Amino acid sequence: xxxxxxxxxxxxxxxxxxxxxxxxxxxxxxxxxxxxxxxxxxxxxxxxxxxxxxxxxxxxxxxxxxxxxxxxxxxxxxxxxxxxxxxxxxxxxxx
Amino acid sequence: xxxxxxxxxxxxxxxxxxxxxxxxxxxxxxxxxxxxxxxxxxxxxxxxxxxxxxxxxxxxxxxxxxxxxxxxxxxxxxxxxxxxxxxxxxxxxxxxxxxxxxxxxxxxxxxxxxxxxxxxxxxxxxxxxxxxxxxxxxxxxxxxxxxxxxxxxxxxxxxxxxxxxxxxxxxxxxxxxxxxxxxxxxxxxxxxxxxxxxxxxxxxxxxxxxxxxxxxxxxxxxxxxxxxxxxxxxxxxxxxxxxxxxxxxxxxxxxxxxxxxxxxxxxxxxxxxxxxxxxxxxxxxxxxxxxxxxxxxxxxxxxxxxxxxxxxxxxxxxxxxxxxxxxxxxxxxxxxxxxxxxxxxxxxxxxxxxxxxxxxxxxxxxxxxxxxxxxxxxxxxxxxxxxxxxxxxxxxxxxxxxxxxxxxxxxxxxxxxxxxxxxxxxxxxxxxxxxxxxxxxxxxxxxxxxxxxxxxxxxxxxxxxxxxxxxxxxxxxxxxxxxxxxxxxxx
Numbered sequence: 322x323x324x325x326x327x328x329x330x331x332x333x334x335x336x337x338x339x340x341x342x343x344x345x346x347x348x349x350x351x352x353x354x355x356x357x358x359x360x361x362x363x364x365x366x367x368x369x370x371x372x373x374x375x376x377x378x379x380x381x382x383x384x385x386x387x388x389x390x391x392x393x394x395x396x397x398x399x400x401x402x403x404x405x406x407x408x409x410x411x412x413x414x415x416x
Numbered sequence: 417x418x419x420x421x422x423x424x425x426x427x428x429x430x431x432x433x434x435x436x437x438x439x440x441x442x443x444x445x446x447x448x449x450x451x452x453x454x455x456x457x458x459x460x461x462x463x464x465x466x467x468x469x470x471x472x473x474x475x476x477x478x479x480x481x482x483x484x485x486x487x488x489x490x491x492x493x494x495x496x497x498x499x500x501x502x503x504x505x506x507x508x509x510x511x512x513x514x515x516x517x518x519x520x521x522x523x524x525x526x527x528x529x530x531x532x533x534x535x536x537x538x539x540x541x542x543x544x545x546x547x548x549x550x551x552x553x554x555x556x557x558x559x560x561x562x563x564x565x566x567x568x569x570x571x572x573x574x575x576x577x578x579x580x581x582x583x584x585x586x587x588x589x590x591x592x593x594x595x596x597x598x599x600x601x602x603x604x605x606x607x608x609x610x611x612x613x614x615x616x617x618x619x620x621x622x623x624x625x626x627x628x629x630x631x632x633x634x635x636x637x638x639x640x641x642x643x644x645x646x647x648x649x650x651x652x653x654x655x656x657x658x659x660x661x662x663x664x665x666x667x668x669x670x671x672x673x674x675x676x677x678x679x680x681x682x683x684x685x686x687x688x689x690x691x692x693x694x695x696x697x698x699x700x701x702x703x704x705x706x707x708x709x710x711x712x713x714x715x716x717x718x719x720x721x722x723x724x725x726x727x728x729x730x731x732x733x734x735x736x737x738x739x740x741x742x743x744x745x746x747x748x749x750x751x752x753x754x755x756x757x758x759x760x761x762x763x764x765x766x767x768x769x770x771x772x773x774x775x776x777x778x779x780x781x782x783x784x785x786x787x788x789x790x791x792x793x794x795x796x797x798x799x800x801x802x803x804x805x806x807x808x809x810x811x812x813x814x815x816x817x818x819x820x821x822x823x824x825x826x827x828x829x830x831x832x833x834x835x836x837x838x839x840x841x842x843x844x845x846x847x848x849x850x851x852x853x854x855x856x857x858x859x860x861x862x863x864x865x866x867x868x869x870x871x872x873x874x875x876x877x878x879x880x881x882x883x884x885x886x887x888x889x890x891x892x893x894x895x896x897x898x899x900x901x902x903x904x905x906x907x
Binding site for chain 1: 498507512515516575611612625627647654655657684699717719720722723724726727734738741742743745746747749755757758759760762763764765767771776777779780781783784794796797798799800801802803804805806839842852853854855
């Protein structure tokens with residue numbers, strides 16, 4: 322992986338990293354992915370992917386309202402609060 | 417014998433006989449923590465007042481003649497990845513340094529209902545990503561057997577707590593060996609239940625198809641007692657399985673006869689330390705003396721397990737950790753004076769500031785493995801090999817009851833020894849990660865020491881939902897040996 326590829330992935334992952342970190346990551350990820358490449362030795366064309374160890378099925382429950390967190394409790398960890406809401410930077414540019 | 421050297425089961429009996437109270441027991445462990453923890457550094461948080469109040473409440477319950485739970489008055493240390501209501505839960509991360517969950521994890525509710533005493537929150541690798549507890553954003557924990565060495569990870573705090581006698585029991589989590597490896601390196605018993613055996617409700621997610629909560633204890637019976645308390649179905653975790661929980665403590669002393677032990681030749685290859693290997697071989701001979709048949713089995717895809725695991729786990733982590741964006745809870749980056757940070761820039765700087773190096777590395781790796789153009793070559797490929805690994809176990813278990821081998825290729829390594837080389841650190845998980853990929857149960861029990869006095873762990877793996885057999889097999893060995901009774905010198 323070169324530094325430009327790493328920069329692209331960092332952007333996808335929403336990580337604002339300085340160039341020195343990107344360069345270190347390029348070196349480390351190249352080594353790690355090089356190791357992962359041994360999986361290519363295996364022929365797996367006829368193998369079904371296994372995403373989960375259990376035969377997972379949908380689990381249903383009755384659609385009944387239960388107790389909810391009171392507003393103050395829900396907002397207790399908010400980095401910023403505005404009245405009964407989470408305060409966040411503007412999502413749409415107002416200018 | 418001091419109270420801090422007493423097993424959980426014995427602590428329950430002492431109270432029933434009137435020879436101790438929950439308060440006296442709790443005070444003894446709090447004193448041990450004050451004395452030993454400045455050296456071992458297990459705990460991120462201990463609330464002495466809350467623990468004592470809780471102990472008094474349990475004692476009052478006994479005085480009133482009310483029914484008491486199976487862990488009455490027994491202190492339990494909790495890995496700081498499990499949500500405790502209004503008690504800080506940091507996951508060893510700056511991101512959650514000030515996070516106080518508004519609810520208890522399912523296992524915490526179970527402990528409370530069992531009248532246990534929550535004694536404190538233990539240190540861990542950040543977001544459970546690591547094998548040495550050196551990735552904690554706060555400080556590294558030390559191995560009680562040698563304070564210059566790591567306790568293993570990611571549940572290193574919980575393992576060290578039990579080894580140092582700072583708690584008789586502890587909860588950890590195991591995504592790729594994070595209970596078994598530190599248990600092995602600290603000379604205690606640790607068990608990773610079958611995927612789905614214990615509810616993950618209130619466990620901060622790392623890799624959701626691999627994570628499982630499990631017990632640490634000083635012996636197999638205590639381990640059975642804690643597992644019995646936390647296992648079972650919970651509607652709030654849709655992967656929690658509706659299967660009855662056997663009374664593990666009732667049967668733990670029944671030997672398994674006949675017993676066929678599978679030994680995978682792949683677990684004895686290069687990289688395995690000679691002293692570790694000879695301890696494992698000796699343990700297998702002990703089992704033969706107890707009447708077991710030892711048989712070679714093959715897990716041909718074992719050599720691909722690390723590559724598979726670090727693709728699957730990081731892909732899931734990159735998705736799970738996307739929630740740490742600084743909007744609803746946790747750290748949020750602040751704009752510099754005069755600067756305007758838009759939403760995306762706030763996300764990206766928040767994550768860069770709040771997440772540590774190893775977590776960033778794994779999020780990057782997982783994001784890459786899932787990204788357009790690479791997903792089939794890495795993520796989907798890993799899922800296919802995951803099936804091959806699971807099939808290996810299905811075939812092997814057709815010929816044996818359990819599979820045994822080393823928990824780790826070496827005894828505890830020195831602090832700082834592997835931090836510069838992430839891949840070398842990943843390779844130390846070689847024997848434990850397959851169990852998570854396959855979803856089976858696994859356990860580590862003490863089986864000897866190196867010449868340098870470091871504990872060695874024997875790993876026992878069992879088919880899904882056969883924890884009862886696993887515990888019985890472990891107990892057979894424990895009854896015949898005394899490794900589990902040794903204590904580190906400084907204690």
